[in-house]
Amino acid sequence: MDPYLQITDNELVIPGLKQKRVFFHISDTHLAVRDALSTEEEARQAEEWEARWMVGKENFARSFGEPFGDAQRITTVEGFDKMLAFARDERPDALLFTGDNLECMHPAGERFLAARMKDCPLPFLAVPGNHESASLPGVWEPGVRILDYGDFRVVGIDDRLGTVSGEDLDRLAALGNEGIPMIVTCHIPVSTAMNRERMSKFSPYFFISDETADENGIRFVRFLMDCPAVKLVLCGHIHGYSDAEIAPGKRQITASQGMIGFIHRLTVRGE
Ligand SMILES: [Fe+2]
Numbered sequence: 001m002d003p004y005l006q007i008t009d010n011e012l013v014i015p016g017l018k019q020k021r022v023f024f025h026i027s028d029t030h031l032a033v034r035d036a037l038s039t040e041e042e043a044r045q046a047e048e049w050e051a052r053w054m055v056g057k058e059n060f061a062r063s064f065g066e067p068f069g070d071a072q073r074i075t076t077v078e079g080f081d082k083m084l085a086f087a088r089d090e091r092p093d094a095l096l097f098t099g100d101n102l103e104c105m106h107p108a109g110e111r112f113l114a115a116r117m118k119d120c121p122l123p124f125l126a127v128p129g130n131h132e133s134a135s136l137p138g139v140w141e142p143g144v145r146i147l148d149y150g151d152f153r154v155v156g157i158d159d160r161l162g163t164v165s166g167e168d169l170d171r172l173a174a175l176g177n178e179g180i181p182m183i184v185t186c187h188i189p190v191s192t193a194m195n196r197e198r199m200s201k202f203s204p205y206f207f208i209s210d211e212t213a214d215e216n217g218i219r220f221v222r223f224l225m226d227c228p229a230v231k232l233v234l235c236g237h238i239h240g241y242s243d244a245e246i247a248p249g250k251r252q253i254t255a256s257q258g259m260i261g262f263i264h265r266l267t268v269r270g271e
Pocket residue numbers: 028030100129237239
C-alpha cells in the first residue's frame with residue numbers, strides 16, 4: 001500500500017442490521033489548490049497555505065503521537081488523489097467527509113473538489129468545516145444530509161459555527177423520533193461530562209460543550225447524548241484521532257488529518 005495512506009479500523013455493532021457496511025471517514029484535508037484559471041494572487045496564496053500546512057500538519061501529528069514521515073510531505077492535492085484512488089480500489093459503501101475539506105473557499109479549490117466528487121464512482125456524504133461555507137454545490141448542500149440504508153442512516157449535520165441551526169435541529173429531532181439507528185457526522189466534536197477531561201486540553205474553539213455553547217449548541221449536544229437512535233458520532237476538527245464515549249455506550253470518533261493520509265475505516269454490522 002502507498003506509505004502516504006494510514007488506515008485505522010473502527011467497528012460499530014447495531015443489533016439487527018442485515019448487511020455489513022464499510023465507510024471511509026476522512027477529515028481535514030485542507031485542500032490548497034491552484035490551477036490554470038487561478039490568478040497570480042490566488043496561486044501565490046495557495047502556495048502559501050500549502051507551505052504553512054507542510055509544517056502545521058507535522059506539528060499536529062507530533063502532538064497526537066501519530067506517525068509522520070517523508071511519505072506525508074506531499075501536497076494536499078496529491079494526498080487527496082491518493083485517498084480517492086485507494087477508495088476506488090477498495091470500494092467502501094460510502095465516503096464520509098467531516099469537514100475542512102478545503103483550506104478555505106477559493107475558486108480553484110472549489111473547482112477541484114466539485115470535479116473530483118462529480119467523477120467519484122462511490123456515494124459520499126460531506127459536511128462543511130469551520131474553514132468553509134454552508135454550500136459547495138455538488139459536494140455539500142445546506143441542511144441535514146442523509147445516506148439511507150433502510151435499517152440505519154448516516155446523517156450529516158453542519159456544526160461548523162460551533163452551533164446548529166434551529167431548522168436542522170428540528171429535522172434531527174424528527175429523524176430521532178423515527179427511531180431508525182443513525183450515525184451522525186459533523187465537523188466540530190462535542191464535549192460532555194464523559195469526555196470533558198480529554199476535551200479540556202483544547203481551547204473552547206475545538207469543541208461544542210453542553211455547558212458553554214449557545215442554546216442551539218447545547219440542544220445539539222444533548223440530542224447526541226440522549227437520543228437512543230444515535231449510535232455513533234463521527235467528526236474531525238481537532239486534527240487527531242480519538243474514540244471516546246460522550247454518553248454511556250455512545251462513542252464519538254474524531255478523525256486524524258486527511259492531509260497526512262488518514263482514513264478511518266468504519267465497519268458497521270449486526271451482531
Ligand atoms: Fe481542520
